[in-house]
Amino acid sequence: MSSDSSDTTPSNNPLDVAVEGLVIRPDAFDTPVATSNGSDRKTMVAPALAAVAREKADLSLTATQVFPLWALIPIIGVVLAAGSFLGANMALGPNVKGYDYALQFPDGAELGSDMAVDEYDPKIWLAKGKGEYATVCASCHQATGEGVPGQFPPLKISEWVIGGEERATAILLHGIVGPLQVNGKSYNGAMPAQGALKNNKSIAQLISYIRNEWGNKASIVYDDQVGELRKKLASRTAPYTEAELKAIPEDANLPPSKHGLVDPAVPVAAGTAPAAAPVPAPATK
Numbered sequence: 001m002s003s004d005s006s007d008t009t010p011s012n013n014p015l016d017v018a019v020e021g022l023v024i025r026p027d028a029f030d031t032p033v034a035t036s037n038g039s040d041r042k043t044m045v046a047p048a049l050a051a052v053a054r055e056k057a058d059l060s061l062t063a064t065q066v067f068p069l070w071a072l073i074p075i076i077g078v079v080l081a082a083g084s085f086l087g088a089n090m091a092l093g094p095n096v097k098g099y100d101y102a103l104q105f106p107d108g109a110e111l112g113s114d115m116a117v118d119e120y121d122p123k124i125w126l127a128k129g130k131g132e133y134a135t136v137c138a139s140c141h142q143a144t145g146e147g148v149p150g151q152f153p154p155l156k157i158s159e160w161v162i163g164g165e166e167r168a169t170a171i172l173l174h175g176i177v178g179p180l181q182v183n184g185k186s187y188n189g190a191m192p193a194q195g196a197l198k199n200n201k202s203i204a205q206l207i208s209y210i211r212n213e214w215g216n217k218a219s220i221v222y223d224d225q226v227g228e229l230r231k232k233l234a235s236r237t238a239p240y241t242e243a244e245l246k247a248i249p250e251d252a253n254l255p256p257s258k259h260g261l262v263d264p265a266v267p268v269a270a271g272t273a274p275a276a277a278p279v280p281a282p283a284t285k
Contacts, residue, residue, distance in 0.1 A: 120259040122220055129209025132202050136194065137210070145214040151189065153182035156214040160245070164252040165221050167245055168211065169229050172203050175239035193239060200226040222257035229254055 119125065134143075137155075141147045145156040155161050160182065161168055175193035179186060194203060200223040207226075211218035 120222065125205055125220060125222075126209050126212060128202075129205035129207070130213075132198075132206040133209050133213075136198075136206065140191075145210065145216075149185075151187070153180060153185070153187045155210050155216075157216065158182055159250070161210055162216050162218045163250045164248070165207070165219060165225065165254045166229065166252040167248050167250070168207050169203070169221060169226055169254060170233065170240060170248065171245065172198075172207060173226075173230060173233060174236055176241070176245065177239040178241050180242050190239065195230065200224070200230065219253070220260070221254065222259045224259065225254035225257045 117124070119128075140152040141155050142152075145154060147154040153160075160171065171191065173193060173195035175191050177190040179188045181187075194206075198206070204221045204223045204226045208220040208222075210216065212220070
């Protein structure tokens, strides 16, 4: 095999192969090569390249070969059929049988409203209050409502909690500072006001929870009632003292709530407990 790099005779083939700095002309492969059966075999670079080029040309695909146009016809038919079915049977109007499956809301209700959930249901109201208590009060008064002896007074069976609604609400709105007797034991500290931090609903839910937990049993307080007391105490900026709280009658309640179980035909005077809902008489045989 010739590898004379000093031969400058131009090659008829445009391909020159570079191997470790040596330029080998393709016509060097025209040299006969002896085979095991005694015959001569020639390897021609140009014909080999031409064959490869033909194979590549045969393998190239046109757009119609990649995705035949005739295959689109059944696909389009399936899409049209599916669209017709969905349009007739989903909330897009009456279907082929005349039935309308569109979602209907009661008069005055809108999509996304809490029409299926009554947040003023006592169970839901108290559950919300429990969440408020866990984030606002439990660190001091403890999850048990028993407080910490000598530091934080108990809320369990506390006269300040299960008495009238106004005292407990006033304490939460504006806080309390100084000496305080709870269940015959003395405490001296400060409870921060929550009126500037919590809205009427959160405060009402919180009061309702502590008045009906750990064996406590008292009326539920609602946000409209808290709003009325907030207006009444709008000019107050300081926390309450024990003497000021005692000036509020022990059984003083807030104005009736429109959410409570009170017969609207029976007027309830301010400062008195709302009348309990009547209990149905047992059925007679």
